[in-house]
Amino acid sequence: MSIVAQSTETTDWVSRYADEVIEESERRAPGKPVVVASGLSPSGPIHLGNLREVMTPHLVADEIRRRGHQVRHLISWDDYDRYRKVPAGVPGVDASWAEHIGKPLTSVPAPAGSAYPNWAEHFKAAMTRALDEMGVEYDGISQTEQYTSGAYREQILFAMKHRGDIDAVLAQYRTKKAPAKKSQKPVDEAELEAAEGSGAASEDDGSSGSAGYFPYKPYCTACQKDLTTVTSYDDASTELAYTCQCGHAETVALSEFNGGKLVWKVDWPMRWAYEGVIFEPSGVDHSSPGSSFQVGGQIVGIFGGKQPIGPMYAFVGISGMAKMSSSKGGVPTPADALQIMEPQLLRWLYARRRPNQSFKIAFDQEIQRLYDEWDKLAAKVADGTVLPADAAAYLRAVGTAAGELPRTPRPLPYRTLASVADITAGAEDQTLRILSELDPTQPLTSLDEVRPRLDRAEAWISTQVPAEARTVVRDSPDTELLASLDEQGRESLRLLLDGLDEHWSLDGLTHLVYGVPKVQAGFSPDATPKELPSEIKGAQRSFFALLYRLLVSRDTGPRLPTLLLAVGADRVRKLLGA
Numbered sequence: 001m002s003i004v005a006q007s008t009e010t011t012d013w014v015s016r017y018a019d020e021v022i023e024e025s026e027r028r029a030p031g032k033p034v035v036v037a038s039g040l041s042p043s044g045p046i047h048l049g050n051l052r053e054v055m056t057p058h059l060v061a062d063e064i065r066r067r068g069h070q071v072r073h074l075i076s077w078d079d080y081d082r083y084r085k086v087p088a089g090v091p092g093v094d095a096s097w098a099e100h101i102g103k104p105l106t107s108v109p110a111p112a113g114s115a116y117p118n119w120a121e122h123f124k125a126a127m128t129r130a131l132d133e134m135g136v137e138y139d140g141i142s143q144t145e146q147y148t149s150g151a152y153r154e155q156i157l158f159a160m161k162h163r164g165d166i167d168a169v170l171a172q173y174r175t176k177k178a179p180a181k182k183s184q185k186p187v188d189e190a191e192l193e194a195a196e197g198s199g200a201a202s203e204d205d206g207s208s209g210s211a212g213y214f215p216y217k218p219y220c221t222a223c224q225k226d227l228t229t230v231t232s233y234d235d236a237s238t239e240l241a242y243t244c245q246c247g248h249a250e251t252v253a254l255s256e257f258n259g260g261k262l263v264w265k266v267d268w269p270m271r272w273a274y275e276g277v278i279f280e281p282s283g284v285d286h287s288s289p290g291s292s293f294q295v296g297g298q299i300v301g302i303f304g305g306k307q308p309i310g311p312m313y314a315f316v317g318i319s320g321m322a323k324m325s326s327s328k329g330g331v332p333t334p335a336d337a338l339q340i341m342e343p344q345l346l347r348w349l350y351a352r353r354r355p356n357q358s359f360k361i362a363f364d365q366e367i368q369r370l371y372d373e374w375d376k377l378a379a380k381v382a383d384g385t386v387l388p389a390d391a392a393a394y395l396r397a398v399g400t401a402a403g404e405l406p407r408t409p410r411p412l413p414y415r416t417l418a419s420v421a422d423i424t425a426g427a428e429d430q431t432l433r434i435l436s437e438l439d440p441t442q443p444l445t446s447l448d449e450v451r452p453r454l455d456r457a458e459a460w461i462s463t464q465v466p467a468e469a470r471t472v473v474r475d476s477p478d479t480e481l482l483a484s485l486d487e488q489g490r491e492s493l494r495l496l497l498d499g500l501d502e503h504w505s506l507d508g509l510t511h512l513v514y515g516v517p518k519v520q521a522g523f524s525p526d527a528t529p530k531e532l533p534s535e536i537k538g539a540q541r542s543f544f545a546l547l548y549r550l551l552v553s554r555d556t557g558p559r560l561p562t563l564l565l566a567v568g569a570d571r572v573r574k575l576l577g578a
């Protein structure tokens, strides 16, 4: 049996939630598919941090699927939400988009040059591509489609009829500070909403005007915006009258009208009841009293439903995202991460941490260490020495119940690929030559063997490593430095050059560069650290620094064996003064 098809018997956090969710689903809806849910707002570029909103239920749903149960993972696209503000730095968007504030996200024009019909579709598309690449299976639900098709008609009429009950629940929290909406948001936006104060609160839970409280807000049929106030509602006829700040006033029959929506704090629990959601996590900002999750837990009962199991997940941070690559509005998106790492690695980051643990996604040097750790884990899985919890995380990272994700046939170390990309600036023939020389007993026949990992490493070097940190191999020898060397320095270079041809592989050169200082100190090049005086470390360090200075005019650089292979034997000889 392939490793992917198995469900894991280990109890990791995913497995434990799967147990709980299956049990709860059997209790609430026996014989029905298990329903888990995520919500995403395509109000702008969807932040990489929001991926946890999807990955947490995805992993649980996938485990449930592996156990042979039917499961639906709903992703609710909150694309009928109002357009709140023009995000900064989005290509093809200028200040003129402000005139659309207040319209549904699907009624706002897409950024200039977009292939998509509107704002929401444009940002949804980028997320959809990333989710596909990561193997996330889901049912996407457009809230615009739901509302404008009248799918929620009964629920809307019901909420209006029971507006008193809803108002009574909300009233318990009204004096408290309004928390942000469900999704994780960049700090500046959260601050902005906090500053909006009561405005944001009324937007989320509806407002009480002189005509009383209404949990429903129509989009104005004249200006398309939600700058409307309900002035009266008649339960018997369902006639609703509203006025708009644009001057328009109208009476519509809610039994036919499809141009408005329930306010957020009512909309969310309504959908729990409507879809029978058993599991839906949310960001940590929801642990506070008065949060939409808490309030929703009381309102869902009015709709005859139950609150889902809803763990709070901790924020996911980003380390070292280079400014230059945040081309889509200054926030890193899942697509940005997938440019520099394979989907397996990104899945693993989510699978190995419990939802309440925060972690960072590395765009800086840390990504190399992370990849080393990932490769070590793969080796342990292969030789059977892996710990059960680590094996579970690995299993969830490399594939889903549907099968394995495409993998790089020869996963050479990311660190090595990055160094080669750094030195060659992506020149294919040179890259193939260097990578083939890493292990002459198993030469590479085509770069396809190391793709897509090679492409990710190249993208990391070109988008995340600043120009001043890039490696530039010298064109001509540093004659001044060579002339200043003492006899010992000259001998070290001689020993290295004499051994080059015989040691021209990654392992061979590693042995050679560490061996030269040993030989100079009168030991065998094979001597182990235990057989050597501690001073040898210092000698090795100075030897390496000398080589870096002569090859790349700096004190450090990519690992020396990789660097030597990349520079090529002829050029090494020239630069080391042979």
Ligand SMILES: [Zn+2]
Pocket: 220, 221, 222, 223, 224, 225, 244, 245, 246, 247, 248
């Ligand atoms: Zn209007």
